Amino acid sequence: MKFNVITIFPEIINDYCSQSILGRAQKAGTIKIEAHDFRKFTTDKRGHVDNSPYGGGAGMVLMAEPILRTLETIEKAKKSKVIILSAKGKQFNQKMAYDWSKKYDQLILISGRYEGIDERVKTALRAEEISIGPFVLTDGDVAAMTIISATARLVPGVIKLESLAEESHWNLLLKKEASATSSGLEYPHYTRPEVLEYKGKKYRVPKVLLSGDHKKIAEWRKMKAK
Numbered sequence: 001m002k003f004n005v006i007t008i009f010p011e012i013i014n015d016y017c018s019q020s021i022l023g024r025a026q027k028a029g030t031i032k033i034e035a036h037d038f039r040k041f042t043t044d045k046r047g048h049v050d051n052s053p054y055g056g057g058a059g060m061v062l063m064a065e066p067i068l069r070t071l072e073t074i075e076k077a078k079k080s081k082v083i084i085l086s087a088k089g090k091q092f093n094q095k096m097a098y099d100w101s102k103k104y105d106q107l108i109l110i111s112g113r114y115e116g117i118d119e120r121v122k123t124a125l126r127a128e129e130i131s132i133g134p135f136v137l138t139d140g141d142v143a144a145m146t147i148i149s150a151t152a153r154l155v156p157g158v159i160k161l162e163s164l165a166e167e168s169h170w171n172l173l174l175k176k177e178a179s180a181t182s183s184g185l186e187y188p189h190y191t192r193p194e195v196l197e198y199k200g201k202k203y204r205v206p207k208v209l210l211s212g213d214h215k216k217i218a219e220w221r222k223m224k225a226k
Helices: 010-017 020-028 064-072 094-103 119-125 141-152 214-224
Strands: 002-007 032-037 080-091 106-111 128-131 195-198 201-204
Touching: 002 010, 002 064, 002 141, 010 020, 010 032, 010 141, 020 032, 020 141, 064 106, 064 119, 080 119, 080 141, 094 141, 106 141, 128 141
Parallel strands: 002 032, 002 106, 080 106, 080 128
Antiparallel strands: 195 201
């Protein structure tokens, strides 16, 4: 699967995506992530990519032309989706990540800044506006990386399937296993040491996890899952 991010700070995307699981998956050729600097495609001699909003108001708005010019240089897969990261967009969730990982070969993510992006970008590209939560960020780069992280890890070969099957939200994707009362969150995890001492207090691993009784452990984990 391929991810393209249109931004004015490609180094932010490249630095994050070159590390850990995403970095290894790129080296293995399972996914591909490219960041594109749309400042390179401005017609302004000074490299301006923003301007004041029509109708007045505070802040600056990202201009449509540099973004559209950048997108024209990106090789598009047959099954691709264009997304604009925006605080007023539809809220992103695990089901979207799962569906996109199955349905599309490419996500093109447009990172907004300042007061947002000229609305004509959305209209011309038939893009979908997506938000990662009910709050406002300083930029869309964090949101773009969030979507890449959540979606890429569901691409076959990036992470072992058995690791995904016990994660938070996973059971809600499998309707047969999801109960009406389950929120799909994972059970608590513990590792060494068995007894943790911190500021004069001792914190112990639950005895059931030390019992070796896999049936009881499974029951405990099911009970503790939220």
